[in-house]
Amino acid sequence: MATKGTNGSEKGAGAPPAVLQSERRDFVDMVPTDRARAQPMRGFDPIYTDIVDYIVRCTHRIWDERDVGLIYSHYTHNCVVYGATGTIYNREDVVHDTIKRLFMLPERRGMATHVIWNGNEDDGFYTSHLVTGAGRHSQPGIYGKPTGRSFVARTIADCMIYENKIYREWLVVDSMAQVKQIGLDPQAYAEELARPYFEKGLLAVDMGENRRMIGQYPPETECDTSIANTPEEAEVLRWLHEIHNRRMFGKIREVYAPTVQYHGPLMKELYGHGAVTHQTVGLYATIPDGFYIPQHICSTPCEEGGTKFAVRWIVEGHHLGWGVFEDLGAPTGKRLQVMAMSHFHIRDGKVVDEWTNIDEMSLLMQIKLAQMVDKDSAVLSDDI
Template sequence: MTSTHPGLRPYGFEGPVDYIERITYLIWNRPNRDLELIRRHYSPSTAIHLDAGDLVGDEIVIANTTARLQSYPDFHGVIDDTIWTGSEEEGYRTSMRWTWTGTDTGGTVYGPATGRPVTSTAIANCVVKGETIVEEWLGVNPLALARQLGYPPADAVRATDYPATPRVARPSFEFTRTAEGDLVQRAFAAALEGRAEMGLFASECATAFAPDIQVDGVAALLDWADGLRAALGPLAIEVDDQYSMPASEAMPVRVATQWRITGTGPRGPVEFSLLSHHHLGEGRITAQWLAYDELALAHHGIASPHHPKA
């Protein structure tokens, strides 16, 4: 049931970080794993937008969560960061990055149980009204899981269904630009276009391209971007949403961005989403995490961009 008050405090939460992190842990992690909370915090009309297609409604969220936990019974997630914007009067938008681990003892869509351990990182951008997530954009990388389980891309493609022409929904709201966000847009978009402004990146900027591929140095980002352009030609880059948080004693400036990238692959036009978290220090990007669906590209006949090796 959708909450009627836009804020979180009437429902017993201190704010957006307490809300999104507390319910995530209670739903997913042992010993008090409680999937019934999904019905409380998602509505029958909640849409979760992915390149693999939309998931709509709390019951589908429960079914997908159940399937994941059957594949990885020892599933355990750790939230790395939550960036947010909003207010008690208007509601909130949160961008939560988390890493989960598990062992494939139950089998997956790719095949029977392998007994292999996996690590996955996701970024979930949620629109929260009251204690209900009313809309969500999810950045995940199923192909990274397939890699860790020992399946080649062709097997992962055969085992999954994706829309022939995926189009991730655009937000119905506008975002407020910030100086920090503008710096990230300028730096990251330029890198994707092959014209990186080196002064906007720290020399040892760390980039997590996928949960199993993390490399230091700006050259790694440029190498990855070269691979994207080789596969898709000139890229059109848009920002669907973005917000930032100032530095604190514990954390640097952080920026959450929701990108829309289009190009042309061997089978025609391609559009995919990419969610990112960036850390800034002294006016430069010092670290970045990218969440995008390599399997969506594989379904278009596009090999994963060349991944630089550490």
């Protein structure tokens, strides 16, 4: 899908209203009932006035108003939903998964923190929707018997949308935050997640080197900026490459404001250069051979000043050290793929806020699956 297009943020005399932003608005202002359509949206239901209204309102209608059947008019029959712990390949499974989660966490409410987007009605739209979900574990389900404990956790959902229907979606849920807050054992839960894959023969595959470095050459000095839509997005990709792939962690002091706030996994709220540096170093302490690969970037000017950027990325490597993911335990050498998303608020040339979502539970699940394969292989060898 081509993702270049107007972000609808500029507003001149006689122009339609600007596309909504969620940061400074109450929910009722984000889903207006008497607002003119703010941008061309061919094929979208008349209720939606712009793409932010669409993603915020339809999420609320499905999850909070319980109109699960809207999935049939808001997802294609062959939609693909990529999650950190598994992938869904059709609309009916999206319906089933939604119903299961609504039953298990009936009090959960997902509040839009912000939506970063690009696109247009001809090429389709891309949205990156950061949600802060709060609720209580009051019913049985995939988390086991209800504990009655409450939780707060962040989710980022990236969606590709064309004429009212989502046809591709990426979900990164901070499920480790949920699991810990409601009092479950992360190790046992990760085994439960891994076992169905193992029993189906969907085994972990170690692909060897990830090509961050070719042979004995150092990492590439220049990064690929072909996914950027603007010069500013290209610049973000350059300093991310410098920090993550060239391991120039000192660059953080250059591109982040001294007062930066870091909103991280496990609902971490940290401040300053030192905190951001420690979290970044901790990622590569866990996965020293990790290769940072941005997969998508988009941006929108922000009413609070500056611009907000959304980056969907993965890191591929092996669990070779101790780092910020304490539940992974001692290094196992197992291959890991981190599926993650980050939102950056850049003002006056500096990052003033970063929101990063990584599902640590998916990393633990990958290790458990690989260990199950090892154990099974050992048993087979003993039987021969």
